Amino acid sequence: MMPAGNLARMVVANTLRSRRHFVLSAFGIVIGIATFVVFLASTEQVASVLEKIFPVEQVQVVAPRASLLGKDISKKLDDGIVQKIRARPEVDRADPTAVVPRMGLAFPAMGRGDFEGNDLKFEVGGFADGINPDYVSDDDRTRELFKDWDGMTSDPRRVACAPPPPDPQEEIIQSPPAPKGSHSQPGVYYNPCPQPDRYYCDDVDRTCHHRVPIVMSPTMIELYNGQFARSHGLPIAELDFVKFITSRGGLSAMRFSIGLGLTTIAGSNSALARKKHRVEGVLVGISSKAMPIGMTIPIQYVERWNREFLGDDAATSYSSIIVRLKDRNQIAVFSQWLQDDLDLRLEDSLGEKFATALFVIRLVLILISLVIITISAINIAHNFFMQVTERRRELGLLRAIGATQSDVLLVVLGEAALIGLIGGLLGVALGWAIAAGIDAGSARYLPRFPYKPASWFHFKWWIVLGGLACSTGFSVLGGYLPARRASRMEPAQALTQN
Amino acid sequence: MAPSLADPPPPPAHVRAAQIASRDAGVACSLLPVGTLIELRDLARYYQMGDERIAALDGVSFAIEAGEMVAIVGSSGSGKSTLLNILGCLDTPSRGEYRLAGNDVQDLSDDDRARVRNRQIGFVFQSFQLLHRATAQRNVALPLVYRDVPARERNRRASEALARVGLAHRQGHKPFQLSGGQRQRVAIARALVTEPTLLLCDEPTGNLDSETGKEVIDFFRELNAKDGVTLVIVTHERRVSSVAKRVIAMRDGMLVETTDEALAAAHGSGPA
Numbered sequence: 214m215m216p217a218g219n220l221a222r223m224v225v226a227n228t229l230r231s232r233r234h235f236v237l238s239a240f241g242i243v244i245g246i247a248t249f250v251v252f253l254a255s256t257e258q259v260a261s262v263l264e265k266i267f268p269v270e271q272v273q274v275v276a277p278r279a280s281l282l283g284k285d286i287s288k289k290l291d292d293g294i295v296q297k298i299r300a301r302p303e304v305d306r307a308d309p310t311a312v313v314p315r316m317g318l319a320f321p322a323m324g325r326g327d328f329e330g331n332d333l334k335f336e337v338g339g340f341a342d343g344i345n346p347d348y349v350s351d352d353d354r355t356r357e358l359f360k361d362w363d364g365m366t367s368d369p370r371r372v373a374c375a376p377p378p379p380d381p382q383e384e385i386i387q388s389p390p391a392p393k394g395s396h397s398q399p400g401v402y403y404n405p406c407p408q409p410d411r412y413y414c415d416d417v418d419r420t421c422h423h424r425v426p427i428v429m430s431p432t433m434i435e436l437y438n439g440q441f442a443r444s445h446g447l448p449i450a451e452l453d454f455v456k457f458i459t460s461r462g463g464l465s466a467m468r469f470s471i472g473l474g475l476t477t478i479a480g481s482n483s484a485l486a487r488k489k490h491r492v493e494g495v496l497v498g499i500s501s502k503a504m505p506i507g508m509t510i511p512i513q514y515v516e517r518w519n520r521e522f523l524g525d526d527a528a529t530s531y532s533s534i535i536v537r538l539k540d541r542n543q544i545a546v547f548s549q550w551l552q553d554d555l556d557l558r559l560e561d562s563l564g565e566k567f568a569t570a571l572f573v574i575r576l577v578l579i580l581i582s583l584v585i586i587t588i589s590a591i592n593i594a595h596n597f598f599m600q601v602t603e604r605r606r607e608l609g610l611l612r613a614i615g616a617t618q619s620d621v622l623l624v625v626l627g628e629a630a631l632i633g634l635i636g637g638l639l640g641v642a643l644g645w646a647i648a649a650g651i652d653a654g655s656a657r658y659l660p661r662f663p664y665k666p667a668s669w670f671h672f673k674w675w676i677v678l679g680g681l682a683c684s685t686g687f688s689v690l691g692g693y694l695p696a697r698r699a700s701r702m703e704p705a706q707a708l709t710q711n
Numbered sequence: 712m713a714p715s716l717a718d719p720p721p722p723p724a725h726v727r728a729a730q731i732a733s734r735d736a737g738v739a740c741s742l743l744p745v746g747t748l749i750e751l752r753d754l755a756r757y758y759q760m761g762d763e764r765i766a767a768l769d770g771v772s773f774a775i776e777a778g779e780m781v782a783i784v785g786s787s788g789s790g791k792s793t794l795l796n797i798l799g800c801l802d803t804p805s806r807g808e809y810r811l812a813g814n815d816v817q818d819l820s821d822d823d824r825a826r827v828r829n830r831q832i833g834f835v836f837q838s839f840q841l842l843h844r845a846t847a848q849r850n851v852a853l854p855l856v857y858r859d860v861p862a863r864e865r866n867r868r869a870s871e872a873l874a875r876v877g878l879a880h881r882q883g884h885k886p887f888q889l890s891g892g893q894r895q896r897v898a899i900a901r902a903l904v905t906e907p908t909l910l911l912c913d914e915p916t917g918n919l920d921s922e923t924g925k926e927v928i929d930f931f932r933e934l935n936a937k938d939g940v941t942l943v944i945v946t947h948e949r950r951v952s953s954v955a956k957r958v959i960a961m962r963d964g965m966l967v968e969t970t971d972e973a974l975a976a977a978h979g980s981g982p983a
Contacts, residue, residue: 215856215857216859219856219857222862223856230844606840607842609840610840610842611853612801612825612828613799613801613828613834613840614828614829614834614853614854614857614901615825615826615828615829615830615854615857615858615905616825616857617821617822617825617826617857618821618822618825619822620825620857703801703802704801705796705801705802708801708836708840709792
């Protein structure tokens with residue numbers, strides 16, 4: 214067999230020599246691969262957006278709602294249920310965050326905060342829940358700040374302090390830090406705690422407490438950007454939280470006061486209003502583990518507050534349990550067990566439905582691309598058959614001067630592979646250009662909406678490599694039969710052809 | 712009647728001299744070729760055309776000594792090209808034996824026959840068979856591509872071969888920039904670049920004018936005389952066969968006597 218270097222040089226020389234043949238053969242591959250990478254990159258991007266909205270790798274266990282004479286008699290989700298679920302074979306027992314209970318704030322609460330010069334009041338009761346802090350560890354900042362600060366006994370900043378004066382209007386105004394120098398205004402209450410950005414003085418035990426850490430879901434940011442920011446003339450928030458927060462002066466800009474037992478809805482739950490309790494919170498991060506519409510805090514806070522306002526039963530009853538299964542295919546088995554043994558059910562997962570729909574769409578798009586590539590492979594086969602016939606005498610000559618059958622086979626297959634590779638590269642470049650054009654059009658003409666991506670395409674390395682492998686593979690496949698015919702040509706007959 | 716292997720023609724004077732010198736010196740090899748290079752025994756080649764079997768060659772036996780210059784003559788369809796193809800390992804016989812330099816060739820695999828073609832045989836065709844878009848140098852270097860010869864060495868040997876046929880100044884030219892005679896000389900250089908023991912020529916002057924044809928024939932004669940290259944030339948032309956040291960005439964796939972009458976009949980109306 215001829216040396217590999219000589220084979221490569223001959224393949225390149227032959228390909229450069231027949232440019233018309235190259236263009237005719239590569240055209241289909243370029244189109245096929247361009248559609249292939251564009252389709253895959255777009256579905257990949259859609260999938261990543263969907264995963265932001267609906268984390269699809271997990272299921273949520275809930276108790277079916279039941280009531281008798283207006284009284285809620287739904288099954289209680291407690292630690293016993295959590296242990297039973299954790300013991301299931303479908304659940305990865307080695308992962309401590311595979312089973313994570315959530316506890317909703319079960320009484321009214323309202324929030325108040327200053328945002329970009331706007332005094333915002335919002336309902337927190339029903340829009341807040343608690344979760345195990347270990348489960349929320351999206352970035353270093355969240356890992357550092359999202360924990361049960363009140364449960365820590367060794368915090369040196371838990372010092373005694375004078376709380377703000379009683380607030381008969383229930384305005385739950387935040388305590389501002391004392392201004393530097395001697396600019397303090399007489400009669401104004403200033404936060405007396407060390408690090409006033411992070412600590413506030415609690416009304417009940419009159420000591421400094423770390424602000425309650427809060428995480429929000431990307432959905433909240435998208436809703437803010439898509440609806441709220443526009444209608445209120447506020448700036449668009451970047452999802453890159455660190456950038457977002459540092460550009461607005463750090464933690465102090467994202468503080469809230471929360472009035473536990475208070476509500477923005479007039480006349481509701483007046484019985485609880487007697488037990489009001491003001492706490493201060495701070496937004497520490499954006500997490501897909503947070504409840505989609507609302508705020509999420511460490512579960513220990515919710516347990517304490519539910520116990521304080523509603524008693525032990527509310528502090529041991531979970532609103533749902535998030536379960537990550539080993540394999541998504543085991544959802545059906547797990548769901549059946551829940552229903553049969555525990556009388557519980559899985560919450561309908563829109564994410565699951567979207568993921569399935571996306572899978573089908575992606576499959577269809579890949580099939581369309583493969584059909585185009587297959588047609589181009591047939592086109593390559595046709596062109597190579599023509600070329601082998603045209604080059605019959607040349608191939609006969611090569612055989613006469615010492616080329617073996619495998620030499621001829623490899624030369625023709627090498628030409629096909631080179632056409633496939635170059636066609637693939639051009640196809641990827643074309644796909645990228647099409648994507649850039651669509652993105653430019655989208656940025657210019659499509660109005661902003663929740664989750665509108667900066668780019669509609671995500672060209673992952675495996676998409677590009679897959680495209681190139683596909684183009685080369687299909688091209689070689691198309692060139693195989695002509696190459697085989699060329700290699701089996703009788704040299705004596707080939708040389709005498711007119 | 713076909714000549715038999717038992718009665719091969721005597722080797723040329725220079726081969727005999729080399730054989731004697733080699734024997735006297737007690738060495739195993741000599742600078743000039745010695746001994747029988749080609750041996751054919753009862754060789755036949757049949758083609759199946761529908762139900763009919765056509766015998767392109769039928770019971771051909773002869774031997775060619777190393778260093779000989781042999782012409783094969785015969786009218787169209789006499790089987791001379793088929794014979795040349797078998798001698799060049801481009802085709803395999805349906806029956807009989809073919810030994811090249813003492814080795815059985817008919818039983819070799821396709822790849823082995825390709826190696827024999829590359830290392831021992833050079834071809835010169837009537838229609839030159841050059842690659843149109845490659846330079847003379849690249850055309851000549853082509854057989855070396857199938858050996859592990861570095862590119863620089865290939866080019867050096869190709870330039871040498873071109874210089875040998877008087878085309879040192881044309882190595883960068885492409886076939887369409889050369890005359891017919893020059894093209895044929897490029898083809899001869901390509902055949903010689905591997906330093907073959909056997910040069911097979913199929914109507915080498917068929918596409919050349921008489922003056923250029925004469926130059927090519929003179930070159931062959933010189934190649935045979937000076938370098939001892941064994942030449943087998945298939946030709947219609949008497950002026951070509953007349954310079955051969957032996958003429959093998961063919962008719963209907965068989966060898967015929969090489970009398971003057973038979974030769975005249977074999978040449979038919981070919982150019983004198």
